[in-house]
Amino acid sequence: MSDIIEAYLKKVLGTDEQVEIRRSEMADRFNCVPSQINYVINTRFTVQQGYLVESKRGGGGYIRIIKVKLLDEADMLDMMIDVIGSEISQRNAYSIVETLYQDSMIAKREASLMLSAMEKSVLSLEDCKKENELRARIVTAFLNNLRYEQL
Structure with missing residues (x-):
């Protein structure tokens, strides 16, 4: 399941350089618990792998994944x-x-x-x-x- 979620997010990132998701919506889409989405983001979208992750909690909250491209x-x-x-x-x-x-x-x-x-x-x-x-x-x-x- 983690591989499928990762592949989906990377496919979206491939065209946009950043993606903004709602954890609960992703969990519904992949029929999994929200903590599974957290696991994928925390282990597969790290700084070491070239990603920045920002999040905002609350009703209008989101998780933003940004592909980092450093010039130098x-x-x-x-x-x-x-x-x-x-x-x-x-x-x-x-x-x-x-x-x-x-x-x-x-x-x-x-x-x-x-x-x-x-x-x-x-x-x-x-x-x-x-x-x-x-x-x-x-x-x-x-x-x-x-x-x-x-x-």
């Missing part, structure tokens, strides 16, 4: 580094690499190498927090390298 690649890399902070999950790290590939900032081979360096099986730490911290340092190093190559 160095600014985009800096923004990603800021978003990562001190730790990042494997899923969010993969989203960053996917965005870099989709925006043609890295080639397919570079993306594959980056992904394999961040896999849970490679890092394999018993402490999830320490694993996410190590992954954040790896991703940040990759992004810094890309940023400096751009200058």
Whole structure:
């Protein structure tokens, strides 16, 4: 169900660059609970994936999803580094690499190498927090390298 909702929203975004929805209307359209819509938006439309999400609560409330297109690649890399902070999950790290590939900032081979360096099986730490911290340092190093190559 999440894939269907995501595909629908991306199809709408493909023509408009932004979409404004009402959570309850989307839930009715896809015959699901409103929290399913929240889940899709929170996991599939993140800054790491190139989206901004704005919401207004209340009777006339809405959720607005905006596809972000940054003009300067160095600014985009800096923004990603800021978003990562001190730790990042494997899923969010993969989203960053996917965005870099989709925006043609890295080639397919570079993306594959980056992904394999961040896999849970490679890092394999018993402490999830320490694993996410190590992954954040790896991703940040990759992004810094890309940023400096751009200058």
